[in-house]
Amino acid sequence: MSWMVDRPLNQFALPRGWAGRLAGWVMARTNGTEVAEVLGVLGPVRGLAVLEVGFGPGLLCKALTRADAVVTGVDPSAVMLRQARRRAPAARLRLGSAAETGGANGEFELVVSMNNLPMWPDLDAALDELHRVIRPGGRLVLAWHGGTEPTAMARGMLLPDTATERVLAELRARFARAELAKTAHCEIFAADR
Ligand SMILES: C[S@@+](CC[C@H](N)C(=O)[O-])C[C@H]1O[C@@H](n2cnc3c(N)ncnc32)[C@H](O)[C@@H]1O
DSSP, X not given: OOSSOSSOOOXXXXXXXXXXXXXXXXXXXXOHHHXXXXXXXXXXXXXXXXXXXXXXXXXXXXXXXXXXXXXXXXXXXXXXXXXXXXXXXXXXXXXXXXXXXXXXXXXXXXXXXXXXGGGOSOHHHHHHHHHHHEEEEEEEEEEEEOSSSOOHHHHTSOOOHHHHHHHHHHHHHHSSEEEEEEOSSEEEEEEEO
16 A cells, blocks of 8 residues: 555565566666656766665666766565666665665765655655655655656556645655656656755
8 A cells, every 4th residue: 555546556566576576577678768867857976875765676776876876775675676686786775665764864965766656655754754864955856657748658657636736745844945847758856955
């Protein structure tokens, strides 16, 4: 269950067992465009302490380490942890979740999450935790399917307006500034600590 979805999470939302491995394989082959768009929004990350939340098969982790960020990642799926460790061996990856990152206060300059915001069980607990681990002056970037040219698959997963408004309101309650932007295929919430 999540703060948005009133039914058990599927294999893409919380991969488990052989079907979860297959879901990771599919995501690794279909999410490259979104990874590139998220990287474009992040800008230069060289030397930054970055936490990725919900790394899945590890495409964004790999891109961040290649761009010389110092990458830590958390994901609750053991199947995804194995796949991402193979794909991004330079990242420090562990089991965890948006609400329980295991990070120290102000440890990260940038926290980024791609395609898992609606899967978090408790939005408030997650945003409290991510605010805690971002140092003052740091940034939170949360990406989800959509954008100005959503794919046919993404059109079935768009955030309802009520959810978008809630995320923005909860971000503005915690962060100095928060806004929603769109790339071609992503909705991007960005907040400054
Ligand atoms: C649809 S996949 C996206 C994976 C990857 N970010 C991508 O875009 O290719 C969702 C991921 O979020 C993870 N996830 C589920 N619940 C989570 C939570 N509460 N906190 C952090 N990640 C979570 C899942 O294990 C899964 O790896």
